[in-house]
Amino acid sequence: MQDFRFQSPTTIIFGKNTQCDVGQETKKYGKKVLLHYGKGHIKKTGLYQQVVDSLKEAGIDFVELGGVCPNPRLSLVREGIELCRRQGVDFILAVGGGSAIDSAKAIAIGVPYDGDVWDFYSGKEYPKKTLPVGVVLTIPATGSEASNSSVITNEENKTKRGIVNNFLRPVFAIMNPELTITLPPYQTACGAADIMAHVMERYFTRVQNVELTDRLCESTLKTLINNTPVVLSRPDDYNARAEIMWAGTLAHNDVLSTGRISDWASHWIEHELSAINDVAHGAGLAIIFPAWMKYVYRHDVTRFVQFAVRVWNVEQAFNDPEKTARDGIDSLEVFFRSIGLPTRLYEIDITKNDFDRIVENCMRYDDNTVGQFVKLSDEDIYHILKLAE
Amino acid sequence: MQDFRFQSPTTIIFGKNTQCDVGQETKKYGKKVLLHYGKGHIKKTGLYQQVVDSLKEAGIDFVELGGVCPNPRLSLVREGIELCRRQGVDFILAVGGGSAIDSAKAIAIGVPYDGDVWDFYSGKEYPKKTLPVGVVLTIPATGSEASNSSVITNEENKTKRGIVNNFLRPVFAIMNPELTITLPPYQTACGAADIMAHVMERYFTRVQNVELTDRLCESTLKTLINNTPVVLSRPDDYNARAEIMWAGTLAHNDVLSTGRISDWASHWIEHELSAINDVAHGAGLAIIFPAWMKYVYRHDVTRFVQFAVRVWNVEQAFNDPEKTARDGIDSLEVFFRSIGLPTRLYEIDITKNDFDRIVENCMRYDDNTVGQFVKLSDEDIYHILKLAE
Numbered sequence: 001m002q003d004f005r006f007q008s009p010t011t012i013i014f015g016k017n018t019q020c021d022v023g024q025e026t027k028k029y030g031k032k033v034l035l036h037y038g039k040g041h042i043k044k045t046g047l048y049q050q051v052v053d054s055l056k057e058a059g060i061d062f063v064e065l066g067g068v069c070p071n072p073r074l075s076l077v078r079e080g081i082e083l084c085r086r087q088g089v090d091f092i093l094a095v096g097g098g099s100a101i102d103s104a105k106a107i108a109i110g111v112p113y114d115g116d117v118w119d120f121y122s123g124k125e126y127p128k129k130t131l132p133v134g135v136v137l138t139i140p141a142t143g144s145e146a147s148n149s150s151v152i153t154n155e156e157n158k159t160k161r162g163i164v165n166n167f168l169r170p171v172f173a174i175m176n177p178e179l180t181i182t183l184p185p186y187q188t189a190c191g192a193a194d195i196m197a198h199v200m201e202r203y204f205t206r207v208q209n210v211e212l213t214d215r216l217c218e219s220t221l222k223t224l225i226n227n228t229p230v231v232l233s234r235p236d237d238y239n240a241r242a243e244i245m246w247a248g249t250l251a252h253n254d255v256l257s258t259g260r261i262s263d264w265a266s267h268w269i270e271h272e273l274s275a276i277n278d279v280a281h282g283a284g285l286a287i288i289f290p291a292w293m294k295y296v297y298r299h300d301v302t303r304f305v306q307f308a309v310r311v312w313n314v315e316q317a318f319n320d321p322e323k324t325a326r327d328g329i330d331s332l333e334v335f336f337r338s339i340g341l342p343t344r345l346y347e348i349d350i351t352k353n354d355f356d357r358i359v360e361n362c363m364r365y366d367d368n369t370v371g372q373f374v375k376l377s378d379e380d381i382y383h384i385l386k387l388a389e
Numbered sequence: 390m391q392d393f394r395f396q397s398p399t400t401i402i403f404g405k406n407t408q409c410d411v412g413q414e415t416k417k418y419g420k421k422v423l424l425h426y427g428k429g430h431i432k433k434t435g436l437y438q439q440v441v442d443s444l445k446e447a448g449i450d451f452v453e454l455g456g457v458c459p460n461p462r463l464s465l466v467r468e469g470i471e472l473c474r475r476q477g478v479d480f481i482l483a484v485g486g487g488s489a490i491d492s493a494k495a496i497a498i499g500v501p502y503d504g505d506v507w508d509f510y511s512g513k514e515y516p517k518k519t520l521p522v523g524v525v526l527t528i529p530a531t532g533s534e535a536s537n538s539s540v541i542t543n544e545e546n547k548t549k550r551g552i553v554n555n556f557l558r559p560v561f562a563i564m565n566p567e568l569t570i571t572l573p574p575y576q577t578a579c580g581a582a583d584i585m586a587h588v589m590e591r592y593f594t595r596v597q598n599v600e601l602t603d604r605l606c607e608s609t610l611k612t613l614i615n616n617t618p619v620v621l622s623r624p625d626d627y628n629a630r631a632e633i634m635w636a637g638t639l640a641h642n643d644v645l646s647t648g649r650i651s652d653w654a655s656h657w658i659e660h661e662l663s664a665i666n667d668v669a670h671g672a673g674l675a676i677i678f679p680a681w682m683k684y685v686y687r688h689d690v691t692r693f694v695q696f697a698v699r700v701w702n703v704e705q706a707f708n709d710p711e712k713t714a715r716d717g718i719d720s721l722e723v724f725f726r727s728i729g730l731p732t733r734l735y736e737i738d739i740t741k742n743d744f745d746r747i748v749e750n751c752m753r754y755d756d757n758t759v760g761q762f763v764k765l766s767d768e769d770i771y772h773i774l775k776l777a778e
Contacts, residue, residue: 001566001631003404008397014647015392177390209628212612212636219604226600239598242390246647247601255644258403258635 001209001259008253010146011172014246018176019050019136022093023058025172029132030091033062034084036104037095040066042138045182051095051136063087068096071153071160071274071281072103074118080107081117084131092133094170097191098142098151098281101135105150105168108133121152121161127168135173140180140245141191141282143198143252145173153275159361160275162267173249177241185232189339190282192228192244196221197285198251201267203307204293204373205260206300217256218310220247225311228339265371266292269381272361279348286341287348290333291388296374297325304328345388355385390598390648397642399535400561403635407565408439408525411482412447414561418521419480422451423473425493426484429455431527434571440484440525452476457485460542460549460663460670461492466506469496473520481522483559486580487531487670490524494539494557497522510541510550516557524562529569529634530580530671532587532641534562542664548750549664551656562638566630574621578728579671581617581633585610586674587640590656592696593682593762594649595689606645607699609636614700617728654760655681658770661750668737675730676737679722680777685763686714693717734777744774 013021026033033055042048055062065080083089084107094104109127110117119125135145144150148169151162183191203217223243230240250256269292270284297304301321308314308328317323333343342348350358359381362370369375376384402410415422422444431437444451454469472478473496483493498516499506508514524534533539537558540551572580592606612632619629639645658681659673686693690710697703697717706712722732731737739747748770751759758764765773 001628001635003407005400005402007400011394011396012647013394018392209632211615212609212632212639215608215612216605216639219608220601223601223604239390242598242648243601246390250601250605250644255639258401259631 002207002261004258006254006258007166008146008169008255009171010169010253012146012175012249013172014175014242016176016178018174019047019179020054022051022134022136022174023054023056023060025174026055026060026091026093026134027058029134029171031061032087032089033060033091033093034080034087034089034104034107035062035064035093035095036068036080036100036107037064037066038068038097038100042095045179047095047136047138047179051093062093063089068100068103070099071278072099072106074152074154074156077103077106077110077117077152081110084111090131092131093136094133095136095138097137097139098144101133101137101142101144101170102150102152104133104135105130105144106152109168118154120163121154127163127165130167133170135170137173137175137245138179139183139187139191140248141194143195143248145170145175146249146253148254151271158275160271162271175245175249177238177245180241180245181236181238183235185235186340187280188231188235189228189341190280191248192224192339193282193286193336193341195244195248195251196224197266197282197289199256200289201264202257202260202262204263204303206373207260210260213256213258213260214306220251220256221311223247225335232339261372263371263373265373265376268362268370269358269384272358273345273348273350275361276354276358277349283341283348286336287343287345287388288384290329290336290343291384293329293332294326294387295380295384297329298322299374301325345385352389355382358385391596391650393647395643395647396555397535397558397644398560399558399642401535401564401638402561403564403631405565405567407563408436408568409443411440411523411525411563412443412445412449414563415444415449415480415482415523416447418523418560420450421476421478422449422480422482423469423476423478423493423496424451424453424482424484425457425469425496426453426455426489427457427486431484434568436484436525436527436568440482451482452478457489457492459488460667461488461495463507463541463543463545466492466495466499466541470499470506473500479520481520482525483522484525484527486526486528487533490522490526490531490533490559491539491541493522493524494519494533495541496520498557507541507543509552510543516552516554519556522559524559526562526564526634527568528572528576528580529637530583532584532637534559534564535638535642537643540660547664549660551660564634564638566627566634569630569634570625570627572624574624575729576669577620577624578617578730579669580637581613581728582671582675582725582730584633584637584640585613586655586671586678588645589678590653591646591649591651593652593692595762596649599649602645602647602649603695609640609645610700612636614724621728650761652760652762654762654765657751657759658747658773661747662734662737662739664750665743665747666738672730672737675725676732676734676777677773679718679725679732680773682718682721683715683776684769684773686718687711688763690714734774741778744771747774
């Protein structure tokens with residue numbers, strides 16, 4: 001086990017009608033709020049009005065900025081920062097999924113910073129201050145409601161970049177599974193794939209003797225594997241929605257990475273897919289993760305055997321560990337397909353012609369390798385894309 | 390799944406030599422520290438000197454109060470409160486196991502309170518303020534390093550009482566598994582039983598549809614079942630010590646009780662055993678928990694079948710669920726015995742003559758029932774004691 005430092009202070013307020021407590025919760029942290037949300041779906045469902053009523057009831061003054069889209073844009077973040085400065089906003093409330101939250105986090109670190117907020121995402125600067133961020137979550141997927149990360153797309157140069165910093169964790173996350181019942185099947189499945197990917201990025205480590213967190217990861221994956229088909233066939237199953245929603249938070253608040261070195265290669269590669277064609281993050285991950293596995297599993301067959309047996313109940317071929325490992329990877333791919341996700345690049349209109357650009361974008365940072373389980377070179381990434389073709 | 394509110398903000402600093410960071414961590418919260426510890430074991434191991442050096446290096450002024458014993462005493466808590474007031478202490482640093490931490494928490498809520506600190510434990514008052522508490526953990530067992538609870542024994546009336554309040558959570562917990570390598574086998578085993586009991590109190594719930602937390606509980610139990618025998622045969626196995634230590638925190642920081650109603654009957658009954666004869670808490674639990682299970686399992690056989698199959702790998706007798714359930718309970722009892730713990734009351738010199746008093750003490754509070762899985766009456770508790778005889 002590796003040494004670690006862990007803190008996840010976000011207050012989770014989980015259950016029915018919890019969105020109606022947002023005013024009281026917000027009041028503890030701020031006086032003037034930016035209400036930040038997406039394309040107006042929350043107005044159709046009535047959530048917007050509930051949030052506004054709760055804020056007003058608590059006597060909280062607010063301004064609003066909607067329009068966050070999937071793969072949230074730098075331009076809107078900059079607009080939000082200007083708005084907050086002009087209006088003296090001291091608290092950002094994100095109502096929505098990971099895009100609204102990541103955008104809110106970017107605004108929150110941008111407001112007290114003199115330079116351009118992209119400096120943080122390009123790696124030029126580390127954020128040193130933030131406004132507090134609160135969340136009313138509507139989509140279980142990114143885990144951003146309690147995570148220390150934010151991912152923003154710079155539409156000028158088609159680059160998607162994430163940052164990690166412990167004070168990017170929201171101060172509270174209001175999570176009502178009822179709000180996820182209206183999520184369309186494809187978005188539900190993409191969310192599940194994203195959550196599973198967050199667990200698997202942590203699960204596939206070369207650090208030995210991490211039994212507790214291995215098992216916690218396996219538990220989370222099994223819960224998702226069991227409950228995702230349930231909500232696809234019975235969208236209004238509250239309990240299954242609740243399992244997925246809570247799994248989404250625990251998958252990415254870092255308790256599952258304690259004592260381990262996580263991988264993140266699949267996320268890096270996927271970011272470049274969705275920067276190119278705006279594919280949903282979960283769908284991109286459903287394509288890249290199995291391909292990554294097929295490419296790297298021989299580096300630690302034992303870990304992939306454990307994944308196959310414990311997570312997928314694959315019958316172990318004791319005399320052929322590689323077969324067992326491959327059966328586990330196949331099970332994952334079959335599962336993704338069964339919940340309606342693509343598992344090949346052609347399904348999202350990415351062809352061999354895009355590969356060089358994707359590889360090049362992946363390689364822009366750090367030491368010219370991607371990932372930790374295996375440090376992938378540009379050539380490795382090309383081969384992974386070929387496997388996903 | 391039940392609605393819930395969850396926050397566990399304690400910063401965990403986990404790994405080798407982390408005790409040498411205690412000065413820097415303490416400095417973030419306090420200027421004048423009470424260094425609170427047990428019977429001087431930490432002086433023999435050199436830990437005391439490392440902590441003192443680190444505090445001095447960080448320029449922190451401190452006073453000290455040793456002498457905490459297992460089942461920490463109200464009289465020492467009162468002494469600590471007086472000392473802190475006299476010396477203007479603004480931070481309590483516990484160095485030790487759960488007793489030192491629980492005693493530190495009691496002092497921390499007692500200092501800013503005008504009345505007698507026992508008011509909180511007797512249920513007369515709720516604490517409304519606390520000094521911050523930091524921890525250097527030496528015994529993985531109570532989970533007090535990140536929990537919201539504190540248990541104190543009033544030696545005047547031989548009563549052991551716990552309180553629960555979210556600001557009893559320490560601000561940091563320094564956890565170096567190396568510090569646990571010198572723990573004697575019996576204490577190691579008692580710690581493991583205590584941790585398992587914390588998980589099982591949460592696991593045995595009547596709330597349905599709690600799959601994720603069920604699985605997380607099972608993961609934690611399996612990790613303890615695998616690693617406790619390892620450290621008993623190889624006390625210096627760092628990784629196995631680390632698994633147990635981290636399991637001890639996660640077992641009791643409440644992530645495993647999210648969405649569930651926990652039981653706690655076994656803990657209540659055990660408190661009365663150790664109030665009578667000072668038995669180690671974990672040993673008392675190893676006696677009471679299997680007896681409690683034998684008495685209540687018919688109220689939800691399915692849950693006990695799941696416990697048997699998933700935690701203990703019992704081969705399921707599909708046509709005889711009660712047999713499977715009992716096999717699981719037997720596995721637990723055999724396990725406790727295999728790690729050197731008592732599983733019968735006579736082993737700790739408690740006889741039928743003590744039963745009435747134990748039952749009476751258990752019944753002193755609330756609505757004259759104990760526990761949630763089954764609400765036990767005085768008669769029920771008597772029967773459980775009989776099963777443990």
